[in-house]
Amino acid sequence: MKRTLITGAAGFLGSHLCDRFIAEGHEVIAMDNLITGDLKNIEHLFPLERFKFYNHDVTNFVHVPGNLDYILHFASPASPIDYLKIPIQTLKVGALGTHNLLGLAKEKNARFMIASTSEIYGDPLVHPQTEEYYGNVNTIGPRGVYDEAKRFQESITMAYHRFHGLDTRIVRIFNTYGPRMRLNDGRVIPAFMGQALRGEDLTVFGDGSQTRSFCFVDDEIEGIYRLLMSDYTLPVNIGNPNEITIKDFAEEIIKLTGTDQKIIYKPLPKDDPMQRQPDITKAKEILGWEPKVGREEGMRKTFEFFKGLSKEELKKTEHRDFSNHNKK
Known part of the structure; x- marks a missing residue:
């Protein structure tokens, strides 16, 4: 039986990865310090003998007894609010x-994967973004703490691969959505859906002409899994190239939710990327992967999840306020 360690396991993507590796017959060791994760995302796995959870901060020394075949490092805050x-x-x-x-991973001779991000491209000067593009990132801006953390992850991972011969994979994840997202994490989809469910107007930052490309979580997990099991060691974009402006997307949410809210506009946060669209040529050619779930189907499934939340959970949702972000 393969043994797989997944960090950030109680988060959005981490919890779906736990499900996938359990379904593939692995023993899963889940690790999370719960700073942004939620045990509710993985509590259905606790009765299983092949699932173990450790409440641990991976910035401290990490010890896992026994062998490990795979390590997936998905522990990280991933939204501007966080x-x-x-x-x-x-x-x-x-x-x-x-x-x-x-x-x-070196000690256990395990294959290692990091969750990188489209944010390493910054506010891109190349569109769509290919893996060969080095990015346009403000290292000292407010978003730099996330962007540079991910860029460093890629650098040190490749250093271990080249110097120690470690078997590594790098997945660059573009905007992903689906069940188990947090309503209060500040990202576009949960923010819009939370506002719609509470009867509030939808907040668009800037004039809404900036674009995003949204990938449903089932497709994202499939791409991640295929990359891990492949022989390719350089970064690969995994995302949906179907691009849409934020203004058009807000209108789609209003139509989906059947509400009559207006769209209100606020200043654009500093260094917010104006375009985001993955070039997935490598994923198609190397992994035989491309997204299958259309935005209409994916958004419907996501909205059903959010509708099932309690009134208390909806009230706890934080508003996206980037006023201080703009001043720094």
């Missing part, structure tokens, strides 16, 4: 956490 609140922790999990887990 990494603006906890910038130091964001940098530490990208640097110290990655270093600790690479050392563990």
